[in-house]
Amino acid sequence: MNARRASLWVALLLALLGVSGALWRAQLRQQVRLTHGDSLWRVRYSVDFYAEKRGARLHLAGPLDSGRSRVFRQEMYHRGLTPARHLAGARNPREIDLVADREGALRVKAQFDIHVSPESSWRVWGAPAGVGAQTNADGAATALVSSSLAPLQARAAATNLVATLFRFCADEIAEGAEDDPGDVDTILAQKSAPPGGKARALVALCRAAHIPARIVAGFELEADDDARPIVWTEILQEKKWQPYDPERDYAGALPPSFVPVRRDATELAWGTAIREVKTGFSLEALPPPPGVLATGRRTVWEILDLSRLPLETHQVMALILLIPLGALVTAFFRTVVGLGTFGTFTPTLLALSFVYADWRTGLFVFAIVMVLGLASRSLIERLKLLVVPRLSVILTLVVLCLAFSISLLDYARLTPTPQAVLLPLVILTMTIERFFINMEEDGMRIAFQHFLLTLLVACCCYLVLRWNTVGHFLLAYPEIHLVTIAVLILIGRYTGYRLTELWRFRDLTVPPAHPAGPP
Amino acid sequence: MKRGWAWPGELRRAGVFGINRRNLDLVLPHNPRANFPSVDDKLQTKRLCEQRGISVPRTLAVIARQGDIQQFAALVTAHNEFVIKPASGCEGRGIIVIAGRRGAHWLSSSDEEWSLDDLRYHLSAILSGLYSLGGQDDHAIVEQRIVRHPIFADLAVGGTPDIRVILYRSVPVMAMVRLPTRQSRGRANLHQGAVATAIHLVTGETFGGVHLGRTIAAHPDTGAQLAGRRMPSWDTIIASATQLAEVLGLGYVGVDFVLDASGLPVVLEANARPGLAIQVAHGFGLAKRIELIEQHLNAGAATPRPTLLAQLAALG
Numbered sequence: 001m002n003a004r005r006a007s008l009w010v011a012l013l014l015a016l017l018g019v020s021g022a023l024w025r026a027q028l029r030q031q032v033r034l035t036h037g038d039s040l041w042r043v044r045y046s047v048d049f050y051a052e053k054r055g056a057r058l059h060l061a062g063p064l065d066s067g068r069s070r071v072f073r074q075e076m077y078h079r080g081l082t083p084a085r086h087l088a089g090a091r092n093p094r095e096i097d098l099v100a101d102r103e104g105a106l107r108v109k110a111q112f113d114i115h116v117s118p119e120s121s122w123r124v125w126g127a128p129a130g131v132g133a134q135t136n137a138d139g140a141a142t143a144l145v146s147s148s149l150a151p152l153q154a155r156a157a158a159t160n161l162v163a164t165l166f167r168f169c170a171d172e173i174a175e176g177a178e179d180d181p182g183d184v185d186t187i188l189a190q191k192s193a194p195p196g197g198k199a200r201a202l203v204a205l206c207r208a209a210h211i212p213a214r215i216v217a218g219f220e221l222e223a224d225d226d227a228r229p230i231v232w233t234e235i236l237q238e239k240k241w242q243p244y245d246p247e248r249d250y251a252g253a254l255p256p257s258f259v260p261v262r263r264d265a266t267e268l269a270w271g272t273a274i275r276e277v278k279t280g281f282s283l284e285a286l287p288p289p290p291g292v293l294a295t296g297r298r299t300v301w302e303i304l305d306l307s308r309l310p311l312e313t314h315q316v317m318a319l320i321l322l323i324p325l326g327a328l329v330t331a332f333f334r335t336v337v338g339l340g341t342f343g344t345f346t347p348t349l350l351a352l353s354f355v356y357a358d359w360r361t362g363l364f365v366f367a368i369v370m371v372l373g374l375a376s377r378s379l380i381e382r383l384k385l386l387v388v389p390r391l392s393v394i395l396t397l398v399v400l401c402l403a404f405s406i407s408l409l410d411y412a413r414l415t416p417t418p419q420a421v422l423l424p425l426v427i428l429t430m431t432i433e434r435f436f437i438n439m440e441e442d443g444m445r446i447a448f449q450h451f452l453l454t455l456l457v458a459c460c461c462y463l464v465l466r467w468n469t470v471g472h473f474l475l476a477y478p479e480i481h482l483v484t485i486a487v488l489i490l491i492g493r494y495t496g497y498r499l500t501e502l503w504r505f506r507d508l509t510v511p512p513a514h515p516a517g518p519p
Numbered sequence: 520m521k522r523g524w525a526w527p528g529e530l531r532r533a534g535v536f537g538i539n540r541r542n543l544d545l546v547l548p549h550n551p552r553a554n555f556p557s558v559d560d561k562l563q564t565k566r567l568c569e570q571r572g573i574s575v576p577r578t579l580a581v582i583a584r585q586g587d588i589q590q591f592a593a594l595v596t597a598h599n600e601f602v603i604k605p606a607s608g609c610e611g612r613g614i615i616v617i618a619g620r621r622g623a624h625w626l627s628s629s630d631e632e633w634s635l636d637d638l639r640y641h642l643s644a645i646l647s648g649l650y651s652l653g654g655q656d657d658h659a660i661v662e663q664r665i666v667r668h669p670i671f672a673d674l675a676v677g678g679t680p681d682i683r684v685i686l687y688r689s690v691p692v693m694a695m696v697r698l699p700t701r702q703s704r705g706r707a708n709l710h711q712g713a714v715a716t717a718i719h720l721v722t723g724e725t726f727g728g729v730h731l732g733r734t735i736a737a738h739p740d741t742g743a744q745l746a747g748r749r750m751p752s753w754d755t756i757i758a759s760a761t762q763l764a765e766v767l768g769l770g771y772v773g774v775d776f777v778l779d780a781s782g783l784p785v786v787l788e789a790n791a792r793p794g795l796a797i798q799v800a801h802g803f804g805l806a807k808r809i810e811l812i813e814q815h816l817n818a819g820a821a822t823p824r825p826t827l828l829a830q831l832a833a834l835g
Contacts, residue, residue, distance in 0.1 A: 003548075386643055386647060387643075387647030441612050495540040496537065497535075498537055498539060502524045502527065505525055506525045508533045508535050508804060509525045509529040509530065509533055
């Protein structure tokens with residue numbers, strides 16, 4: 001049979017393509033195009049904390065792109081936490097916002113691979129480069145800061161004030177111990193600062209002199225299993241933020257190995273309703289790939305690398321990439337097992353909404369919507385409406401049911417996830433209509449049977465869709481879906497019996513008492 | 520105690536077709552999609568039959584627009600019995616058989632009361648495509664109700680039985696008669712609980728039987744034996760089915776007939792994806808018969824049709 005052979009070949013080809021594509025990519029992931037003097041670094045975060053309640057939030061700041069360093073790969077492990085969704089825009093593009101799913105001790109691990117290239121000057125995307133909004137947030141300077149500033153201003157009369165302030169902090173403040181008091185007044189009084197104190201003093205002095213300045217936390221890339229973030233200063237000069245590091249004595253320019261992480265604050269992990277936050281960082285140089293020399297510019301091929309995307313989109317992307325597996329499950333149940341469901345992709349979409357909310361909320365809201373939807377459908381039946389307006393009335397009622405069941409969840413203090421709203425409304429409406437017709441035409445038993453089978457398949461899809469690891473694997477190797485298509489093609493050519501047919505035709509194994517022969 | 524399932528090998532030996540194999544080996548290669556409209560739209564099927572002199576139920580009215588529904592009452596004043604059906608319905612959905620009146624209401628064949636408003640609402644639902652295959656807009660057909668033949672007096676409850684002939688490459692493969700039961704509420708649909716019994720291709724005599732997927736011998740409501748009934752006008756049925764299958768251009772097709780009170784076979788509809796329950800009614804699968812037809816047609820041998828049918832019927 002021609003089509004059968006062709007299908008086999010296409011399936012084989014696609015599977016080969018998918019697997020070899022993934023292998024090739026795995027090979028490529030080891031190599032990043034480097035120029036002379038470039039280096040690759042891996043920054044690992046490990047944050048342990050105690051969430052005081054469900055919904056507690058943890059924010060993490062990831063390394064920012066600067067002109068000479070940029071993150072080319074990022075991964076995150078966050079069991080028990082869900083990334084919060086934000087509108088794109090003003091926020092720091094590498095700030096990760098996680099919501100705890102439960103109370104208790106939680107751990108987040110993140111890993112950022114950074115490409116440092118002293119020769120390049122990449123355009124910095126998304127990072128605030130101009131005059132920030134929070135330039136002088138600290139308000140009035142203390143008396144001590146003002147009194148320290150006055151002689152310095154006098155000293156700088158002839159030269160540049162910023163240079164004078166920098167030299168003062170760099171040279172005249174001694175380097176104190178880690179646990180010395182860190183507030184600016186004490187530092188200025190004792191002329192001694194713990195690590196990071198010099199930078200804070202410089203910011204305070206600049207601000208007292210009405211020069212916009214801000215603190216920056218970041219890493220200096222050198223191999224270290226227990227790295228601490230370092231702090232420096234940025235001062236606004238001629239409409240540009242210039243870096244100054246009084247502790248390590250860099251003015252106006254930093255070495256490329258300084259990677260900024262957070263501006264205007266120094267904690268890299270913070271949040272609400274959390275305590276006992278313990279952070280650990282490690283820096284590690286990645287082995288340079290042998291003999292790969294290239295320009296290091298942005299190339300269109302990056303588009304093919306989905307793991308390059310900001311971390312907070314990873315979750316959603318992974319979920320989207322799991323949908324085909326949901327469809328695969330549905331196809332399997334329909335053609336190999338032989339279960340009838342309402343609509344072809346209703347189970348997959350239901351499962352998707354259960355993942356997006358959590359399944360308890362999802363199932364609860366689904367049950368309420370189905371019951372009220374069916375009740376109102378049978379009431380509306382008496383009004384004898386035309387089909388489209390009738391469906392629209394049901395859709396409206398479904399929306400109202402949904403809104404109020406979320407409100408009910410909130411009233412019962414069951415912490416509703418607003419994501420439950422993402423239940424596919426139109427699908428639900430059609431399911432109600434199909435269920436109703438099914439009930440009228442074939443009776444309650446068959447309608448409920450179909451309904452339960454739909455739920456059963458949805459649950460199996462759910463188990464697949466919540467498989468986070470696989471989702472992230474698919475994000476790294478999306479070409480694996482060519483194999484999915486190959487499997488679907490094979491299912492599409494399956495001529496064997498459906499499992500349910502082994503039951504349906506069970507009486508046909510006994511040879512029949514032969515019918516009356518020809519006359 | 521009988522085991523509740525069959526092994527695939529056993530079914531294969533019995534020549535049973537599964538849905539997947541039916542779709543891939545029979546429907547996809549032999550039924551070009553372009554020819555589907557002539558069976559999916561019952562109006563077209565009717566027109567084709569009328570052109571070839573095959574009897575069909577007399578059409579009383581075709582309602583194509585919501586606006587026409589207002590005139591429905593005027594259309595049916597002269598009729599106490601009629602059938603409303605969607606032109607593109609499937610699995611018998613949306614069909615109402617009106618068998619009489621009670622006061623201002625109509626009575627369906629299963630004794631449900633329908634007011635004029637109810638019927639108008641149902642018509643509007645049909646036009647909106649609620650019962651049509653892809654949910655697209657549809658027409659409603661109002662046609663003559665066929666009164667059943669007396670042979671079915673003790674075999675059908677609350678409705679009219681229909682006779683289905685399945686043809687492969689325009690050769691009849693299997694035939695069965697579907698008998699409404701109380702459970703199926705007068706409908707001849709097997710999944711709704713109707714009974715089916717196989718018909719011998721040559722003699723037109725019934726044998727075997729199936730109810731809800733299990734083989735049975737007697738009608739569950741009346742207790743009458745299913746086997747041994749000879750269908751009237753059997754040769755006409757076989758001839759009409761063969762002729763229609765050729766006209767429709769479908770290699771795997773089921774043609775549904777009803778016998779009216781005088782014994783005249785009337786074509787109700789044709790189906791491009793006839794179901795597989797007919798195998799259970801026979802007690803064996805389609806495969807051996809399909810293979811025989813295949814061998815016969817591929818050899819190009821001009822075996823006379825009656826001989827071929829006899830060979831087919833002799834296959835278990």
